[in-house]
Amino acid sequence: MQRVSVGERLSPEEIAGLAEAPDILPLGMLADVLRRRLHDKAVTYLRVARCAFDQIMAEAVSPAAREVRLTGAPDTLPIAVSAVSRARGIAGDRAVSGFSWGDVERLARAGAGSVSEVLGELRTAGLDAVAELPMDRIDSLDEAVDLLTAAGFSRLRLTVDSAAAAERPALFLRAAVLQERGGAIQAINPLPMVLNAMRPTTGYSDVKMVAIARLAAPNVAMIQVDWLRYGPKLAQVALTFGADDLDNCSPSDDAPDGKRRAPLEEIRRNVDAAGFTPVERDGRFAVVG
Amino acid sequence: MVEQIADKVLAGGRVDAAEAVELYRHAPTNLLGRLADVIRGRKHPGRIVTYIIDRNVNYTNVCVARCNFCAFYRPVGSAEGYVLGFDEIFAKIDETISVGGNQLLLQGGHNPDLPIAWYEDLFRAVKARYPSFKLHALSPPEVLHIAKLNQLTVPVVIERLVAAGLDSIPGGGAEILVDRVRKLLNCFGKASSDDWLDVMRQAHRAGLRTTATMMYGTVETPEERIEHMMRLRDVQDETGGFTAFITWSYQPEHTERGGREATGIDYLRTLALARVVLDNVDNMQASWVTQGGKVGQLSLAFGANDMGSVMIEENVVRAAGASYCMDEVEIVVNIEDAGFTPKRRNMHYELLGDPVFREREVPRMLSLATAREDGDDSIPGDLKNYPARSREAKRLRLAQ
Numbered sequence A: 001m002q003r004v005s006v007g008e009r010l011s012p013e014e015i016a017g018l019a020e021a022p023d024i025l026p027l028g029m030l031a032d033v034l035r036r037r038l039h040d041k042a043v044t045y046l047r048v049a050r051c052a053f054d055q056i057m058a059e060a061v062s063p064a065a066r067e068v069r070l071t072g073a074p075d076t077l078p079i080a081v082s083a084v085s086r087a088r089g090i091a092g093d094r095a096v097s098g099f100s101w102g103d104v105e106r107l108a109r110a111g112a113g114s115v116s117e118v119l120g121e122l123r124t125a126g127l128d129a130v131a132e133l134p135m136d137r138i139d140s141l142d143e144a145v146d147l148l149t150a151a152g153f154s155r156l157r158l159t160v161d162s163a164a165a166a167e168r169p170a171l172f173l174r175a176a177v178l179q180e181r182g183g184a185i186q187a188i189n190p191l192p193m194v195l196n197a198m199r200p201t202t203g204y205s206d207v208k209m210v211a212i213a214r215l216a217a218p219n220v221a222m223i224q225v226d227w228l229r230y231g232p233k234l235a236q237v238a239l240t241f242g243a244d245d246l247d248n249c250s251p252s253d254d255a256p257d258g259k260r261r262a263p264l265e266e267i268r269r270n271v272d273a274a275g276f277t278p279v280e281r282d283g284r285f286a287v288v289g
Numbered sequence B: 001m002v003e004q005i006a007d008k009v010l011a012g013g014r015v016d017a018a019e020a021v022e023l024y025r026h027a028p029t030n031l032l033g034r035l036a037d038v039i040r041g042r043k044h045p046g047r048i049v050t051y052i053i054d055r056n057v058n059y060t061n062v063c064v065a066r067c068n069f070c071a072f073y074r075p076v077g078s079a080e081g082y083v084l085g086f087d088e089i090f091a092k093i094d095e096t097i098s099v100g101g102n103q104l105l106l107q108g109g110h111n112p113d114l115p116i117a118w119y120e121d122l123f124r125a126v127k128a129r130y131p132s133f134k135l136h137a138l139s140p141p142e143v144l145h146i147a148k149l150n151q152l153t154v155p156v157v158i159e160r161l162v163a164a165g166l167d168s169i170p171g172g173g174a175e176i177l178v179d180r181v182r183k184l185l186n187c188f189g190k191a192s193s194d195d196w197l198d199v200m201r202q203a204h205r206a207g208l209r210t211t212a213t214m215m216y217g218t219v220e221t222p223e224e225r226i227e228h229m230m231r232l233r234d235v236q237d238e239t240g241g242f243t244a245f246i247t248w249s250y251q252p253e254h255t256e257r258g259g260r261e262a263t264g265i266d267y268l269r270t271l272a273l274a275r276v277v278l279d280n281v282d283n284m285q286a287s288w289v290t291q292g293g294k295v296g297q298l299s300l301a302f303g304a305n306d307m308g309s310v311m312i313e314e315n316v317v318r319a320a321g322a323s324y325c326m327d328e329v330e331i332v333v334n335i336e337d338a339g340f341t342p343k344r345r346n347m348h349y350e351l352l353g354d355p356v357f358r359e360r361e362v363p364r365m366l367s368l369a370t371a372r373e374d375g376d377d378s379i380p381g382d383l384k385n386y387p388a389r390s391r392e393a394k395r396l397r398l399a400q
């Protein structure tokens, strides 16, 4: 506790030990100490307009969104570039993110170009961030981070695609080592992006992974939970286990589950009830207002 | 202050109302969980977490009480009102037995057209067909309703129902046992706080075990939630008849009252506090039906030692918007994932054994059944044997 509260890094063995222990509350308390040292009572949230690259974007982008996030997998680089340009036009000064590392590699192969050329063109067209950098799907994370920063992507968020819980602590530790070199990693989103309906992750495993990510990478500012994917109940509890950022909040009043409830009020109410202070941020990790 | 109270709890001391309020308002969530977890560990060494295979059957949705937080009831004469026939109930029992269950949790609305004889005949018929099957039935407000309707006293109603086959009483309808709150929820008429507690006292005196519940998240203050717990604790000191405590959040959808559901953290804090306050109640159930599988599982770190029913059927909470479902396989996966050993139990919390699906093939239940198929508005034939009281029901029974 003492060492964590002064920001000291725990060893890989200590992290592994914590990940194996069945008691989650001591782990949560430890992560919470570090979380409070880094962010005090603040919990940031980001309202994201998700829109498919081939969709009519003006309709999909709510004025309340602070980031436009392109989804889907375009076949070729020109299609991707044109989608980014259109999104840029609608986003105004808001950030545009989109695609995943796998898409970038695929576009490079399809156009017989290099990954850095693809990254360069997307960046020039106005892309601010590659939305998903799944640590469990990238062969050389070091190289990917170097290429991204060289192309001008200076705020990275690392994600997990579908790695099993047992494999993830090692990924978080690697992220921390990587961060020492460049410092471009703004956030880790430790819970899988790909949800398996037949074998969903459990509540224990989710909060444990959040806490382990927080403790394994104390030099990365943010630990995120995806509000839409994981839902208010789990996301809220995760805030007491080391998370400090709610990503992918819905900007409109029509939640995709068909229930009409004002998302903004719902987010703020959940953050308050967890004993934290809600703070809106934009897609470039800056506090709004 | 919080630290002193925490030390007291850890040393095995009992908290008073003021201390409980202090903990609820000011203790960090993880600390509150820690205290609850220590108590759980003391009461249930060996990291065993139990569950029961039973079926939650709602025999009627016709209700004259009209609680404003309830999305389930239909007024007398409504086209959507139903009463289940004995045969429908037998079919549900057959299904329950096929997945390894041995009990019905039988509750329903306050239907003015079901005299006590209907319940007695039903219970007798169930026991005749399924002698070892258990009936965990009729929450205190229903017992009171039957007493009033038939101009009998509560002890007589309990005695007659027990003679017919009643095994235990579920703790439903408690909501918040503070009359100010009950009046605002329009449930004071069905049972005042004293009424509710008194039915339980009578039941305990008659040798029945019962559970106790709390529905929070409407208009009550934290102090009133704690008052509710204190009143239960007092009765428990007196009788020792409560086997378990179950709390859940008010489910606002489709109710007259409306509003929002309390958050997941409110649930975990309330559960943990209950574990600390109700030091004389052995078991705490997790309400995954209202909280979902994930927070339901996390309840096990916040004082719960029981996952409740493997739910085969649910109507009340579902009417209000929540429809989480877990069959035995999923319950067991969640218990083991949290580092506990799953054991089946009965209503008395006696261990019955390991998961049924590990012993023999049982059908998976991936969605919840309902009391009735949508659009089924049949009227069971057995109803015509019982006199109706309401004008609407009299007309229907004449037509039968």
Ligand code: SF4
Pocket (backbone or CB within 6 Å): B063, B064, B065, B066, B067, B070, B071, B072, B073, B108, B109, B110, B141, B187, B190
């Ligand atoms: S909660 Fe029970 S008593 Fe109240 S209206 Fe609903 S069914 Fe009737």
